Amino acid sequence: MWEVDEDILESITIGAGILGTGGGGNPYIGRLRARQVLRQHGPVTVLDPEELSSDAQIVCVGGIGAPTVGIEKVRDTQSYSAFRAIEKYTGITATALISNEIGGSNSVEELIPAAMAGLPVVDGDGMGRAFPEYHMKTFFVYGVPYVPMALCDEKGNTVIIPEAVSPEWVERIARAVTIQMGCVAVYAVAPMSAEQVVRTAIPRTLSLARDLGAAVREARQHQEDPVDAILATCPGIVLMQGKIVDLDRATTAGFARGSMTIDGLGHYHGQRMDIEFQNENLIARQGDAIVCTVPDLICLVDSDQGEPITTELLRYGFRVTVLGFPAPALWTTPEGLAVVGPRAFGYDTDYTPLNL
Numbered sequence: 454m455w456e457v458d459e460d461i462l463e464s465i466t467i468g469a470g471i472l473g474t475g476g477g478g479n480p481y482i483g484r485l486r487a488r489q490v491l492r493q494h495g496p497v498t499v500l501d502p503e504e505l506s507s508d509a510q511i512v513c514v515g516g517i518g519a520p521t522v523g524i525e526k527v528r529d530t531q532s533y534s535a536f537r538a539i540e541k542y543t544g545i546t547a548t549a550l551i552s553n554e555i556g557g558s559n560s561v562e563e564l565i566p567a568a569m570a571g572l573p574v575v576d577g578d579g580m581g582r583a584f585p586e587y588h589m590k591t592f593f594v595y596g597v598p599y600v601p602m603a604l605c606d607e608k609g610n611t612v613i614i615p616e617a618v619s620p621e622w623v624e625r626i627a628r629a630v631t632i633q634m635g636c637v638a639v640y641a642v643a644p645m646s647a648e649q650v651v652r653t654a655i656p657r658t659l660s661l662a663r664d665l666g667a668a669v670r671e672a673r674q675h676q677e678d679p680v681d682a683i684l685a686t687c688p689g690i691v692l693m694q695g696k697i698v699d700l701d702r703a704t705t706a707g708f709a710r711g712s713m714t715i716d717g718l719g720h721y722h723g724q725r726m727d728i729e730f731q732n733e734n735l736i737a738r739q740g741d742a743i744v745c746t747v748p749d750l751i752c753l754v755d756s757d758q759g760e761p762i763t764t765e766l767l768r769y770g771f772r773v774t775v776l777g778f779p780a781p782a783l784w785t786t787p788e789g790l791a792v793v794g795p796r797a798f799g800y801d802t803d804y805t806p807l808n809l
Contacts, residue, residue, distance in 0.1 A: 477555075510545050519708055519732070690776070
């Protein structure tokens with residue numbers, strides 16, 4: 454058990470920005486929103502999944518929409534509205550909240566309704582990174598109900614999806630509604646039991662994000678290499694260091710889609726890497742060779758400061774380090790790969806684990 458205060462919040466958003474593989478919403482904006490609520494209501498307690506009581510009821514909340522829109526149309530406290538809407542619809546009073554994904558601003562979205570309701574949050578999430586679509590959660594892959602779902606916008610609109618034939622259909626319906634809501638919305642899902650969370654969540658990712666961010670901040674303070682600090686905290690490899698020389702990005706169908714090209718610098722001089730993304734970085738290639746692909750993590754940070762760079766903030770000329778991290782084990786099963794492996798995103802290749 455530990456608490457999230459303003460200082461730890463800053464570390465979490467840096468670390469979650471790294472783990473978010475380019476998506477999950479702008480971490481800086483997420484920090485500002487969560488900080489305001491923490492100042493009003495005080496710190497939020499974080500529980501390890503094993504600390505949950507047997508009768509706990511845990512609500513998952515998260516944002517949905519295009520990150521490129523989210524930096525201009527900033528969310529308010531819609532996650533609290535969605536949280537209360539799902540409680541009212543199900544008739545179940547929640548005892549804790551959990552993040553849908555440990556990526557970007559979504560990593561701290563659950564802190565907002567938790568602080569406002571005086572509830573703890575669970576140290577874990579449903580992805581261990583960020584993915585672009587609702588159904589891409591370990592919760593749903595391993596049997597947790599995916600409906601009912603409450604969807605809210607900043608205008609006061611609430612939509613309940615009471616039933617659907619599959620998690621993919623919830624994504625399709627919710628995405629269509631989100632587009633009408635202006636490509637920015639927040640959702641909450643029917644409460645999970647403690648057993649379901651322990652069995653299906655990616656555990657202790659909030660504390661991992663905290664530790665990653667703290668390592669980056671300490672490296673900056675001591676003028677040390679933040680990339681070394683990141684890799685010392687979370688085992689991974691450097692895939693490329695260089696400059697973004699080409700960028701193609703568009704907001705379409707409720708997503709930020711596109712690709713970038715990075716020319717190598719220093720040790721990587723003469724090399725070139727292409728990365729494709731759909732909110733999150735999905736596949737990295739050097740020529741015809743696939744270097745890394747989902748569900749493994751492809752993460753971009755500023756080479757000097759270790760600051761995570763999300764896909765909506767990519768710019769020509771940025772000096773970046775591309776990091777690769779292995780996917781959580783729950784994603785590398787046949788069931789997990791069927792939902793988030795490269796073929797699930799339309800790539801004609803099988804998943805090959807990252808070679809550390």
